Amino acid sequence: MHRKRIKGVKHIVVVASGKGGVGKSTVAANLAIMLAKKGYKTALVDADIYGPSMPIIFGLSEAKISVYMRGEQEFMLPVEKYGVKLISLGMLADPKQAVIWRGPLAANALNMMFTNTEWGDIDYMIVDFPPGTGDIQISTLQQYKISAAIIVTTPQIIAVSDARKGADMFTPGKMNIPLLGVVENMSWFTPQNHPDEKYFIFGQGGGDALAREFNTEFLVQIPLVKDVCASSETGTNLIEAGNAIITAAFEKLAERVYLQLDEEEICDCDEEDCDEEDCDGNCAECSHKHKH
Numbered sequence: 001m002h003r004k005r006i007k008g009v010k011h012i013v014v015v016a017s018g019k020g021g022v023g024k025s026t027v028a029a030n031l032a033i034m035l036a037k038k039g040y041k042t043a044l045v046d047a048d049i050y051g052p053s054m055p056i057i058f059g060l061s062e063a064k065i066s067v068y069m070r071g072e073q074e075f076m077l078p079v080e081k082y083g084v085k086l087i088s089l090g091m092l093a094d095p096k097q098a099v100i101w102r103g104p105l106a107a108n109a110l111n112m113m114f115t116n117t118e119w120g121d122i123d124y125m126i127v128d129f130p131p132g133t134g135d136i137q138i139s140t141l142q143q144y145k146i147s148a149a150i151i152v153t154t155p156q157i158i159a160v161s162d163a164r165k166g167a168d169m170f171t172p173g174k175m176n177i178p179l180l181g182v183v184e185n186m187s188w189f190t191p192q193n194h195p196d197e198k199y200f201i202f203g204q205g206g207g208d209a210l211a212r213e214f215n216t217e218f219l220v221q222i223p224l225v226k227d228v229c230a231s232s233e234t235g236t237n238l239i240e241a242g243n244a245i246i247t248a249a250f251e252k253l254a255e256r257v258y259l260q261l262d263e264e265e266i267c268d269c270d271e272e273d274c275d276e277e278d279c280d281g282n283c284a285e286c287s288h289k290h291k292h
Contacts, residue, residue, distance in 0.1 A: 003145045006114055009043070009122045011147040011261050013180070014140070016169070018162030020051075020131040023185040024152040026232050027222070027253075028128035029057045031150075033239050034254040036083030040123040043078065046088030047110055047140065048130040055090040058082070059235015065091045076117045082237050085122070087113050107139035114144065124257065131162075133169045141175040147261050148180035150219070155184055155206035167214050180260060181217035182207050183253065186224040190245070198223070219256050222249045 006012070015028040029044065036042040046054035055061045058081050065087060066077040078085040089109065119125070130136050140146075149170045153163035163182075170177040184207025188198040201224075211218035222228070223245060231238035239247060 003143060005145050006119065006125065008119055009125045011123065012125045012127060012144060013257060013261075014047075014127040014129055014137075014146055014149045014177075015152060016129040016137065016149055016166045017131050017152045018133075018164065018166035019159060022152050022154045022159055022163070023222070023228075024131070025053045025057060025128050026228060026238075027150075027152050027183055027185060028126050029054060029232075030238050030250045031253055031257070032084045032124075032126040033082045033237065034250040035124050035126070035257065037239060038254055038258065040258065041121055042083065043085040043119055043122045043125040044087075045110075045113055045125060045127045046086070046090065047113075047127050047136055049089055049110060049136060050130060052088045052090035053232075054086060054088045054128065057232050057235065058084075058086060060086070060091065061235075063091050074116060076113070078117055078119065082239075085119060087117055089113070107135050110136060110140065111143065114140075124261075133165060137169065138175070141169075141177055146177045148178045148257070150180050150183055151210070152183045152185055153207055153210060154186045155200070155203045157203070157206065159202075160206040160210050163210055164213070167210065167216075171214070179214060179216045181219035181256065182211040182214075183219050184208070184221045187221035189224045192226055195245070217256065220249050220253045222246070 013031075015024055015031070017024040025046075025048065032042050032044040044054065046052045055063060058079075060079055060081060063079050065079065067074050068077070069075075076087060078087045079091060080086065127140065129140075151163055151167045153159050167179060167182070169175055170179045186202055187204075187207070188200045190199075191197055207221065208218045225243060225246060227241045227243045227246060228238060230236070231241060239250060
C-alpha cells in the first residue's frame, strides 16, 4: 500500500477513540498546544467531519478559512491560535447546519483539508479523528504516512470495550499504524477546593488494561477537573490556566510524542516501487530507512 506524505509535514499523529464523549478532541487540541509551547511547528486537522468541535475549543466559532487560487486549484490558509495552525470543516460550513454527506464525499472533503492547505513547514500534525472506525479513518490511514496513533478512553468498561475496536484498527493485520499508546481521560474527579482528593467516579484501570492488551504504553491519566470543561467551552488556553495537574499531564503526553518520533529519520524518497517482502529497509536513494 503506497502512502504519501503531506508536503512540509514531518509527522502525522492521529488521535482516535472507539466512541464519542471521552474527551478525544480536548486531548488532541491540548496535545497540539503543548507541542507548540515546546517550540515545535504544530498543525491540527479537525477530521471530525460530522461534529467538528475545534472552533469552539479554540474560541474560533466565528472564524472563516481564507481561500485563494493557485493556477486552477483552490488552496486554503489555516487559522493560527496558541501557536497551532488549525483547519476545521466548522470554519468552512455553516455551524448551524447538519453535514449530510455519504462516505466518499466526506473523505474527499478531508483530503482537500490535508493537501490543499498552505501548511508550510510542520513538525507535528495532530489529526482529531471522528469516533469509531469508519470511512474517514480508513481513507486517511490508507492515503497518508501516519507516524503514530493515540487511543483515548475513559476508565469504565463500556468505553474501553469501544476503544478496543479503535485500537484494533491500527494493528498489523488491519491498517498497520504504530500505536504510540493509550490516554485515559476523566480518570478521577478532584474537587477544586480539595486538590489532593480523588474520586474514581468512572471506575479504575480501564486505560492501563487496554494498553497492556495491545502491548503499548499507558501514556497518561487526565483527571476530570472544572478547568478542562471550562476551557473547552470558552476557547481559553487550558495549558495557560495554571492547573498544575493538567499541565503536567499534557507535558508528559507531548514528551512521549516528541521523544519517540524525533529520533526517526524522515525519508521523502518514493517507496511506491519498493517490494515490502524483499526490502531490507535500506532506501536506494539516500541513507534513511524505509519503515513498512
